[in-house]
Amino acid sequence: MGPRFQPDDTLYKRRNTLKVEYVPDEIVGRDNEIEEYEAALQPVINGEYPDNVFIYGKTGVGKTAVTNFLRNELLESAAHFDVDISFITLNCDGLSTSYQAAISLINKLREPEHYIAETGHPQSKVYRLLWNELNSLSGTVIIVLDEIDHITDDTFLYQITRADNNGYIENIQLGLIGISNDSTFREQLDAKVQSSLCETEISFPPYGTEELQKVLEQRADIAFHQNALEDGVISLCAALGRQDGGDARRAITLLRKAGDLARTENATRVTTDHVERAQEKLEAQQSMDIMRDLTEHEQLTLYALTTLAAEDATPARSRVVYQRYKKLCTTQDRNPRTARRMRSFLSDFEILNLTLSHMEHRGQDGGTYREHEINRDIATIIDALQTVITEFGAHRSITEYLPDSGEEFATIA
Numbered sequence: 001m002g003p004r005f006q007p008d009d010t011l012y013k014r015r016n017t018l019k020v021e022y023v024p025d026e027i028v029g030r031d032n033e034i035e036e037y038e039a040a041l042q043p044v045i046n047g048e049y050p051d052n053v054f055i056y057g058k059t060g061v062g063k064t065a066v067t068n069f070l071r072n073e074l075l076e077s078a079a080h081f082d083v084d085i086s087f088i089t090l091n092c093d094g095l096s097t098s099y100q101a102a103i104s105l106i107n108k109l110r111e112p113e114h115y116i117a118e119t120g121h122p123q124s125k126v127y128r129l130l131w132n133e134l135n136s137l138s139g140t141v142i143i144v145l146d147e148i149d150h151i152t153d154d155t156f157l158y159q160i161t162r163a164d165n166n167g168y169i170e171n172i173q174l175g176l177i178g179i180s181n182d183s184t185f186r187e188q189l190d191a192k193v194q195s196s197l198c199e200t201e202i203s204f205p206p207y208g209t210e211e212l213q214k215v216l217e218q219r220a221d222i223a224f225h226q227n228a229l230e231d232g233v234i235s236l237c238a239a240l241g242r243q244d245g246g247d248a249r250r251a252i253t254l255l256r257k258a259g260d261l262a263r264t265e266n267a268t269r270v271t272t273d274h275v276e277r278a279q280e281k282l283e284a285q286q287s288m289d290i291m292r293d294l295t296e297h298e299q300l301t302l303y304a305l306t307t308l309a310a311e312d313a314t315p316a317r318s319r320v321v322y323q324r325y326k327k328l329c330t331t332q333d334r335n336p337r338t339a340r341r342m343r344s345f346l347s348d349f350e351i352l353n354l355t356l357s358h359m360e361h362r363g364q365d366g367g368t369y370r371e372h373e374i375n376r377d378i379a380t381i382i383d384a385l386q387t388v389i390t391e392f393g394a395h396r397s398i399t400e401y402l403p404d405s406g407e408e409f410a411t412i413a
């Protein structure tokens with residue numbers, strides 16, 4: 001028998017280009033946004049101040065890809081015309097305060113051996129160090145703050161947008177690009193910060209089917225061998241991607257998952273059937289992630305409804321779900337949320353597609369009430385709720401759905 005893992009390149013030419021980390025050389029389907037963005041950056045090449053730019057749009061709509069593309073183009077043009085430009089990119093994911101953001105930016109500008117500690121400095125010292133670092137640069141410096149909405153207070157943005165006016169920086173012309181997928185972020189900013197940061201605002205709308213098709217075609221050309229995709233594969237991925245919010249990242253991931261499925265099955269081509277099955281898997285994974293991210297009381301509510309489903313007692317009225325939910329809470333002495341709060345959890349589940357509910361009308365007395373049922377299979381929900389089940393115990397109705405190591409769960413009558 002030969003080695004277990006055999007190289008296999010029947011379908012893929014460069015599979016890595018379908019991974020999220022890959023930066024495309026060319027951007028397709030974002031011409032209007034690129035035009036606006038370019039106009040805001042154009043002054044830089046004339047040696048003038050750039051406009052500060054605020055980019056917003058939902059996840060996977062090309063905000064980062066277009067920013068990286070234009071950065072590369074600008075750097076190339078700057079080299080050609082001998083203009084001094086530098087970019088500093090800071091991803092604000094994981095930075096929740098201005099203090100952390102300022103320290104991260106300082107460290108971005110320093111060599112690792114001169115990094116400063118993440119805590120313990122007076123605020124005035126942090127900004128002094130930051131101005132020193134920026135003043136050691138020259139020409140135009142553009143700071144890109146990706147996921148800018150993670151910074152929950154305005155101080156950092158206030159300081160950095162005012163640094164020039166306040167005389168803290170000399171020699172350099174500072175430009176700021178803020179990127180966010182939270183459209184309400186801008187409204188929450190202090191008015192002065194808002195007007196400085198949002199000199200140019202560019203909204204990136206979700207991709208339409210045609211645009212997704214272009215993005216996918218471009219990527220498939222690099223990633224797959226010629227003829228590796230059956231007709232209709234790209235258009236199906238584009239249509240499903242459109243339904244899932246016009247997110248290019250998700251559409252590209254779907255194509256990769258379909259390719260992987262085809263490869264696992266030793267298929268000679270990727271077919272629409274592979275795409276459909278890959279989509280089912282992605283959806284299952286997505287709802288699993290959603291369920292795992294619910295709060296404890298939301299999970300207990302879902303757990304309560306699932307036990308009723310396991311007893312064949314669904315669709316169930318909200319008050320029946322509430323009784324079961326309260327019972328689960330008492331096993332660990334938790335104070336149950338009010339019935340109204342629990343009903344709001346049930347409405348949220350419906351929006352998330354985890355449950356279905358409908359109104360029932362009583363006959364003679366004319367009242368109405370709502371009934372709920374789960375919209376995922378019991379085993380999947382039980383799997384997602386492992387943590388809460390381990391802590392609160394396994395209701396007798398679900399024992400057959402527990403993993404083989406079921407003994408570790410205390411049972412609830």
Ligand SMILES: Nc1ncnc2c1ncn2[C@@H]1O[C@H](COP(=O)(O)OP(=O)(O)OP(=O)(O)O)[C@@H](O)[C@H]1O
Pocket residue numbers: 019020021022023024026027028029030057058059060061062063064065066180181215218248249252
């Ligand atoms: N117009 C495009 N042309 C080619 N590839 C694209 C295009 N738009 C997006 N992509 C690809 O889709 C993926 C997601 O894009 P990107 O990271 O730019 O989204 P984003 O809007 O910044 O999302 P987030 O807010 O989640 O960071 C990336 O892999 C990117 O390369």
